[in-house]
Amino acid sequence: MPVNILFSARPALWPVYQPLLTQGLKDAGLDFTLATDLAADEVDYVVYAPNGGLSDFSPYTRLKAVLSLWAGVESIVGNDTLTVPLARMVDHGLTQGMTEWVVGHVLRYHLGIDRHITGQDGIWIPDPPPLASQRRVAVLGLGALGRAAAQALAALNFNVTGWSRSPKSLAGVICLHGADGLCAALSSAEIVVLLLPDTPATENTLNAETLALLPKGARVINPGRGALIDDEALLSALDSGQIGHATLDVFRTEPLPPEHPYWSHPNVTVTPHIASETRPETAAQVICENIRRGEAGEPFLHLVDRTLGY
The missing domain is CATH 3.40.50.720 (NAD(P)-binding Rossmann-like Domain)
Structure with a gap:
């Protein structure tokens, strides 16, 4: 059965990340489906950004982890519907x-x-x-x-x-x-x-x-x-x-x-919030590695401690 991965971020990012994630997941040897519109009860992983519109995780009954594209997780860490591991972006x-x-x-x-x-x-x-x-x-x-x-x-x-x-x-x-x-x-x-x-x-x-x-x-x-x-x-x-x-x-x-x-x-x-930004090329590598780890039963990288908030 393929691993189902939902990409939930600004629509403009999909054509940027889609080929990078696709290649990275192939390189990891995974059988996968990567899309922006999967049925909630079929999703294994969510590649997430707060501006992607997803806020209620309760329908995602087989979800294994949420993998954030952002380093900051203050907008999601207190979400009561999110009960699976949350990984922040360390790119x-x-x-x-x-x-x-x-x-x-x-x-x-x-x-x-x-x-x-x-x-x-x-x-x-x-x-x-x-x-x-x-x-x-x-x-x-x-x-x-x-x-x-x-x-x-x-x-x-x-x-x-x-x-x-x-x-x-x-x-x-x-x-x-x-x-x-x-x-x-x-x-x-x-x-x-x-x-x-x-x-x-x-x-x-x-x-x-x-x-x-x-x-x-x-x-x-x-x-x-x-x-x-x-x-x-x-x-x-x-x-x-x-x-x-x-x-x-x-x-x-x-x-x-x-x-x-x-x-x-x-x-x-x-300066207009330009100190640094997530680079899609390297961020995609982090996301793919965490999905590989999840499927191999290995610990996820960069897990958020909900008690500390980061």
């Missing part, structure tokens, strides 16, 4: 893209590139930056994306502290956890990078209290989730000079409304 193409974006913006702040680009006013100021080993960077979140970014920065000799809610260990990175660890990580960070998931426990990780812990003039980089930052608190910290500059790629409302004060603030750089 090495997405990870590489995020690492490049984070390293680029950390280097931009470290080297003072903005000042040199905008400050060509005829005044010669020989003020070289310190070496990377003298620059303290905190990466909040040590999942797949945070680990990769922290290790890339450490490889460039930045003084990197990583923080997570539970204990982690990472070569070349000082790893802290828990509430006390967050205070310690922020208290010395000249540049802070947010790569936490969006959960009730991580909302407003940067707020008036935690922003005040950072050294005056610290820089904030957020390619993680918009809800990680209390926007009003950040704007106030920017106005006071407590935070020197913020580069923000994600927001509570997207696209960011034209009237939002981030657009016009002189010490904010807005």
